[in-house]
Amino acid sequence: MKKYEIVNKEMHSIVCKVKGGGRHYRQNIDHIAKGLVPVQTTRGRAEAERDYLNSEYDEGWEIKEVSE
Numbered sequence: 001m002k003k004y005e006i007v008n009k010e011m012h013s014i015v016c017k018v019k020g021g022g023r024h025y026r027q028n029i030d031h032i033a034k035g036l037v038p039v040q041t042t043r044g045r046a047e048a049e050r051d052y053l054n055s056e057y058d059e060g061w062e063i064k065e066v067s068e
Helices: 043-056
Strands: 004-008 013-018 024-028 036-038 061-065
Touching: 004 043, 043 061
Parallel strands: none
Antiparallel strands: 004 013, 004 061, 013 024, 013 036
């Protein structure tokens, strides 16, 4: 199954989560805080999260397929 990440190239950000689940956080792509990992999810969930971030926060969020 393909997995996707949610990124904002303009803000150089990626959506991350606490290892093992939990809340989501927006982090700088080059400086992800200790204990966080990038969210990798299905296309449908990634699109829903992207749409939410674009409408409620900053625009420019998009999904990116993760290479295996």
